[in-house]
Amino acid sequence: MTTTYADSTTPGTHTIRPGAFGNATELRCRECGAASPLGAHYACSECFGPLEVGYDFPELTREQIAAGPHNIWRYRELLPVPADVASFPNTEPGLTRLVRADRLAADLDLARLWVKDDSGNPTHSFKDRVVAVALTAARELGFQVLACPSTGNLANAVAAAAARAGIRSVVMVPHNLEQQKILTTAVYGGTLVAVEGTYDDVNRLASEIAGEEETWAFVNVNVRPYYAEGSKTLAYEIAEQLGWRLPEQIVVPIASGAQLVKIDKGIRELVELGLVEDTPYRVYGAQATGCSPVSAAFHAGHDVVAPVKPQTLAKSLAIGNPADGPYVLDVVRRTGGSVEDVSDDEVVDGIARLARTEGIFGETAGGVTVATLAKLVRTGKLDPAAETVIINSGDGLKTLDAIAGRVGPKATIRPTYEAFTEAGLA
Amino acid sequence: MTTTYADSTTPGTHTIRPGAFGNATELRCRECGAASPLGAHYACSECFGPLEVGYDFPELTREQIAAGPHNIWRYRELLPVPADVASFPNTEPGLTRLVRADRLAADLDLARLWVKDDSGNPTHSFKDRVVAVALTAARELGFQVLACPSTGNLANAVAAAAARAGIRSVVMVPHNLEQQKILTTAVYGGTLVAVEGTYDDVNRLASEIAGEEETWAFVNVNVRPYYAEGSKTLAYEIAEQLGWRLPEQIVVPIASGAQLVKIDKGIRELVELGLVEDTPYRVYGAQATGCSPVSAAFHAGHDVVAPVKPQTLAKSLAIGNPADGPYVLDVVRRTGGSVEDVSDDEVVDGIARLARTEGIFGETAGGVTVATLAKLVRTGKLDPAAETVIINSGDGLKTLDAIAGRVGPKATIRPTYEAFTEAGLA
Known part of the structure; x- marks a missing residue:
C-alpha cells in the first residue's frame, strides 16, 4: 500500500511512499502558521512566507540515538527522512569532532x-549535512537531478553527494570563480556550468531554471525546507x-x-x-x-x-x-x-x-x-x-x-647544521 | 612511586612514569630479534636493524573498545601509549569513514x-594517526620539541598536533615547495624552515639535527618505532x-x-x-x-x-x-x-x-x-x-x-534560460 501525499509539486507521476519523511507531518509557514502538505513547496500558498518542516515526534531515548550510525543519521527520527535513510548511498556526514x-x-x-x-x-564543510537531507528529500519526492547555484562549499557538497548517489548534478557558478573551486567541484564529474555574471546573476538563473525543469531539485531553492533541517x-x-x-x-x-x-x-x-x-x-x-x-x-x-x-x-x-x-x-x-x-x-x-x-x-x-x-x-x-x-x-x-602573504617560513637556510644554528633555530 | 626506564636516550633528567607506554614492554629488533628497553631508540644496539614495539597484551573485548572515544584512542590498549592518553590535548584522529x-x-x-x-x-591525511602516537611518545620521553622533515602531509600533521598540544614544532621543507603547502603548515605558527636543497638534503639535515638537539623528537626519526604503530x-x-x-x-x-x-x-x-x-x-x-x-x-x-x-x-x-x-x-x-x-x-x-x-x-x-x-x-x-x-x-x-587541465566546466553561458537550453544543459 502506498499513501500518497502527491501534489502538483511532485515531479511527473511519482507517488510518495509511506514514511518517506519519517516523523515529519507537514510544512508550516514561518509567518502565518498555515500548513501545507509535505511536497516540494517552499513558499506558503496563503502568504508567500517561507515554509519549515513540522513533526510529530515519538518518544526517543539517548540510548536509541547512541545505537545509530556514526553520522547524522543517528538523529534520523528528528529529521524529515525515512527510517531506512542510511541504506541509500550518501556521503555520511556529521559526528565531527x-x-x-x-x-x-x-x-x-x-x-x-x-x-x-x-x-x-x-x-x-557543514554543507554536507544539509545536502544529505536535501538529497534524501529529492529522492523521495521523485526528482532526478540535484542542482544548486554556489560559489564554493555548496558546489563541492552537491557534486560529491550526487556522484556518490549515482544521480546527475548541475552546479552553476560565476565564470570568474577561482580555478581552485572549479577543480574541486568539476572532479566529481557532474555538470558544472560557468555563468557569465555575478553570483546574483547565477542565483536568478537558478530560480528561473527551477521554475522550468520540474524534475530538478535545487537544494537551496525548491527543497530548501528539508535542506535547512540538516x-x-x-x-x-x-x-x-x-x-x-x-x-x-x-x-x-x-x-x-x-x-x-x-x-x-x-x-x-x-x-x-x-x-x-x-x-x-x-x-x-x-x-x-x-x-x-x-x-x-x-x-x-x-x-x-x-x-x-x-x-x-x-x-x-x-x-x-x-x-x-x-x-x-x-x-x-x-x-x-x-x-x-x-x-x-x-x-x-x-x-x-x-x-x-x-x-x-x-x-x-x-x-x-x-x-x-x-x-x-x-x-x-x-x-x-x-x-x-x-x-x-x-x-x-x-x-x-x-592567509597568503600573512604566514610563511621563519627562515630559509643552507642545508647544514651550522646554517641552522646561525639562523637561531636551535 | 616512579619506576624508571630512563637511559641515555631519554632527554636530560626526565624519568619515565609507570605505564607511560601502556602494554608495550620493549623495543625489538626486526632483524635479529634483540630487545631494547622502551626509550628513544630506533636502531638495534646489536645489529643496527630497525626496532619495533613489543607488547604483552591483556584480555580485551570488543565491548571495551566500543566504549572508548570516537577516535584512535579507543584502541589505546593496543598502542604504546598510557591509559590516560586521551586526556592530553591531541588532534583526536581516526574513526574515519x-x-x-x-x-x-x-x-x-x-x-x-x-x-x-x-x-x-x-x-x-593518515599522518594524523602516526603523529598522534609520536606526540604521546615524545611527551612521555621528555622531549620538548616535535620536529620532522617533510614535503606535505606530515608537515601539516606535525605543525597542527604541536599547536594543539602547546609545544614547539620545527618543520623543515625544501625551499621550492609549492606556496600552498607552505601556507597550510605555516598557519599553525610553529617554526617552519625552508632549506635550500632537495628533500634528500632536508632529510640529511634532520638526521644531523636529531643527533645534536637532544630535546627534539623527530617523529619519523628518533621516535619512529612509536610513530609507525599509529x-x-x-x-x-x-x-x-x-x-x-x-x-x-x-x-x-x-x-x-x-x-x-x-x-x-x-x-x-x-x-x-x-x-x-x-x-x-x-x-x-x-x-x-x-x-x-x-x-x-x-x-x-x-x-x-x-x-x-x-x-x-x-x-x-x-x-x-x-x-x-x-x-x-x-x-x-x-x-x-x-x-x-x-x-x-x-x-x-x-x-x-x-x-x-x-x-x-x-x-x-x-x-x-x-x-x-x-x-x-x-x-x-x-x-x-x-x-x-x-x-x-x-x-x-x-x-x-x-587534475588541473583535466577537469573543468562543461559550458560557459550567458545568464539566461535560453542560453542554458541552447547549450544542451536542460
Whole structure:
C-alpha cells in the first residue's frame, strides 16, 4: 500500500511512499502558521512566507540515538527522512569532532570553550549535512537531478553527494570563480556550468531554471525546507558530545542565517523531548563587517534586515540579503545573545589564532567566528565564566588566499647544521 | 612511586612514569630479534636493524573498545601509549569513514568493495594517526620539541598536533615547495624552515639535527618505532567497522611501506587477541611507476629493494629508498597478494574515477591505489568475487595540480534560460 501525499509539486507521476519523511507531518509557514502538505513547496500558498518542516515526534531515548550510525543519521527520527535513510548511498556526514579548546580559552580569558569542527565532514564543510537531507528529500519526492547555484562549499557538497548517489548534478557558478573551486567541484564529474555574471546573476538563473525543469531539485531553492533541517544536527551533536547537556553560550557564523536558526530549533526539540535538561543558553551571531546586514539590524534595534552589497574576503558568508535574517534577530534577542561583526583583518587574525592555539585550520567563516568571539569577550557581551561553543563551519584549505602573504617560513637556510644554528633555530 | 626506564636516550633528567607506554614492554629488533628497553631508540644496539614495539597484551573485548572515544584512542590498549592518553590535548584522529563503494565496484566488476577514507582526519591525511602516537611518545620521553622533515602531509600533521598540544614544532621543507603547502603548515605558527636543497638534503639535515638537539623528537626519526604503530589503527578500524571481521583483500599505497606492514601487524594482533576470526586475507601494495622500487623487487623476485630516483606526480609516495620495503615484500608474499605500479596518467584517471563514482576526492596517493586496484582486476591478480578494502590516505584538495587541465566546466553561458537550453544543459 502506498499513501500518497502527491501534489502538483511532485515531479511527473511519482507517488510518495509511506514514511518517506519519517516523523515529519507537514510544512508550516514561518509567518502565518498555515500548513501545507509535505511536497516540494517552499513558499506558503496563503502568504508567500517561507515554509519549515513540522513533526510529530515519538518518544526517543539517548540510548536509541547512541545505537545509530556514526553520522547524522543517528538523529534520523528528528529529521524529515525515512527510517531506512542510511541504506541509500550518501556521503555520511556529521559526528565531527567537538574539540575542547583550552589554549584558545586561555588566550581569550575564557573558562571553558569548545570548537565544533565541521571541517571534518566529507567535503570539509557543514554543507554536507544539509545536502544529505536535501538529497534524501529529492529522492523521495521523485526528482532526478540535484542542482544548486554556489560559489564554493555548496558546489563541492552537491557534486560529491550526487556522484556518490549515482544521480546527475548541475552546479552553476560565476565564470570568474577561482580555478581552485572549479577543480574541486568539476572532479566529481557532474555538470558544472560557468555563468557569465555575478553570483546574483547565477542565483536568478537558478530560480528561473527551477521554475522550468520540474524534475530538478535545487537544494537551496525548491527543497530548501528539508535542506535547512540538516543544520539541526549541529545542535544534536553538540549536546550529545557534551554528555547530553546544553552549553551556556554558542557563537555561530551568519550567511543566510539558517544555520543559527536551526541550531536553536534543534536545541528546543531536544528540550521538548526530554533529551537534555532545560538550561538557559544564549545564541550569538558572527558576521564580517563587509557583509553585516544582520549585525546592523541588531544594533539599530530593527526587526527587518536591509540588504547590502557584500565586500569581504569571507566569501562563504557573503550573502547581502540573508533569508533568515529576521529569524536570527528573534533567536538572538529571545536568548539574550547578540550579533557582532569584525573586519577582514580581524578575520585573518581569527584564522591564525585558531590554528596556532588548537591546530584547527578553519576557512574565513571560522576566522569570522573566532574574531567575533574575541570581540564579544572584549566588549563584555559574552560571559567569560560560562561554557561556550563556537562553530568552525569549513576548511582553511579552501580559502588559502586569505592567509597568503600573512604566514610563511621563519627562515630559509643552507642545508647544514651550522646554517641552522646561525639562523637561531636551535 | 616512579619506576624508571630512563637511559641515555631519554632527554636530560626526565624519568619515565609507570605505564607511560601502556602494554608495550620493549623495543625489538626486526632483524635479529634483540630487545631494547622502551626509550628513544630506533636502531638495534646489536645489529643496527630497525626496532619495533613489543607488547604483552591483556584480555580485551570488543565491548571495551566500543566504549572508548570516537577516535584512535579507543584502541589505546593496543598502542604504546598510557591509559590516560586521551586526556592530553591531541588532534583526536581516526574513526574515519569506511565507505561501501558499490558504484566503484560496479565500474570495476567487483562484488564488494569498501574505501577507508582517511581524508576525514583533522589535517586530512593518515599522518594524523602516526603523529598522534609520536606526540604521546615524545611527551612521555621528555622531549620538548616535535620536529620532522617533510614535503606535505606530515608537515601539516606535525605543525597542527604541536599547536594543539602547546609545544614547539620545527618543520623543515625544501625551499621550492609549492606556496600552498607552505601556507597550510605555516598557519599553525610553529617554526617552519625552508632549506635550500632537495628533500634528500632536508632529510640529511634532520638526521644531523636529531643527533645534536637532544630535546627534539623527530617523529619519523628518533621516535619512529612509536610513530609507525599509529598505522595499525587503520586495520583495527576496518575490522571493527566491518562488524569485527577481516576483509579478504586490502590494497594499500606504498611510500616507506610502513603503513602496509603495520596494517598487517594490526590484523595479526586482532586475530591473536580473538577479536576477529582467523580468516585468510591478501595484502596488495600500490606504487606509481615513477617511484616503484618495491614493485620492481616484487616482480624480480628479490628480497631487497634497490633505491630509485623518484619521478612521479604522486609526491606523497615518492620515497625512492623505502625503509620498510623488504618487510612489505614479506607481507605481500606471505598473504598471497602482490605489488603493482601505475603510470601518472592512470593515477589521474584513478582520482577522477573515485570522485565520479563515490564522491570522494582523494589525493594522488588515492589515485595510485584506485588505479592499482583496476590493474589488479584487469590482470587477474585480485579475486573480483572476494571482499576488498582500499585505503584513501589523503585529500585531493592538497594536490589540485594533478587534475588541473583535466577537469573543468562543461559550458560557459550567458545568464539566461535560453542560453542554458541552447547549450544542451536542460
